[in-house]
Amino acid sequence: MPGDLPHPERSEIQLTDVLFALSDPERLAITRQLADGPLDMAACHATDPNLPKSTKSHFMKVLREAGVIRNEPNGRRRMLTLRRDDLDALFPGLLDSVLR
Amino acid sequence: MPGDLPHPERSEIQLTDVLFALSDPERLAITRQLADGPLDMAACHATDPNLPKSTKSHFMKVLREAGVIRNEPNGRRRMLTLRRDDLDALFPGLLDSVLR
């Protein structure tokens, strides 16, 4: 599967990594936007719209490697989804409090 | 009041700063220990017991400046307290989920 990026298993997700990923205003804004449902990366404008795409990609990488979001190929786009089920199972109440 | 360190007001506490402060394993361990009640700094051994005191003091500084703990002089010691009331008021459910 070319284009597939590595994602941690649910059991591999570390609370400290999640907290770190969410500790940046831009990444937190992205996460909040994804709480309303999956989104194409191109449609995700939680931040400065003329943010360089490499920077935006890096934000997504941090969130993905922490286990906060999934980033899966979808045609020539990327589908971003919040891993709410995994995070709710591992850290009940965390997302609810942070996304408020 | 010599020895008094600056603490943010409740209204100044930023969620991202709190998340960052808690995103380190040592700082998270300290926070969890303080969830059981205030503690003298000398009695707080959440971490490596032969951790240099300057490093330990730095951890406390990050937690204090984020608004997670209070650090107040108490004789020649320091009394550490979790700011549970402020954090619960600002971010309901956050501490409960993180301290679990």
Next chain:
DNA sequence: CGTAAGGTTCGAGAATCATCGAACTATCGG
């Protein structure tokens, strides 16, 4: 095919953060 759209990866420089020894401050006990 060729080309463009949508993103990732790489590499470099800047900025931030961690770690710890050494010096300093303040307080209590004798």
Next chain:
DNA sequence: CCGATAGTTCGATGATTCTCGAACCTTACG
């Protein structure tokens, strides 16, 4: 007063992290 105790602050070094351009990789579309 003196020394010991408890901790902060300073300064330096090393490690992460951020930012962004440039190059690269796929997929869709004509």
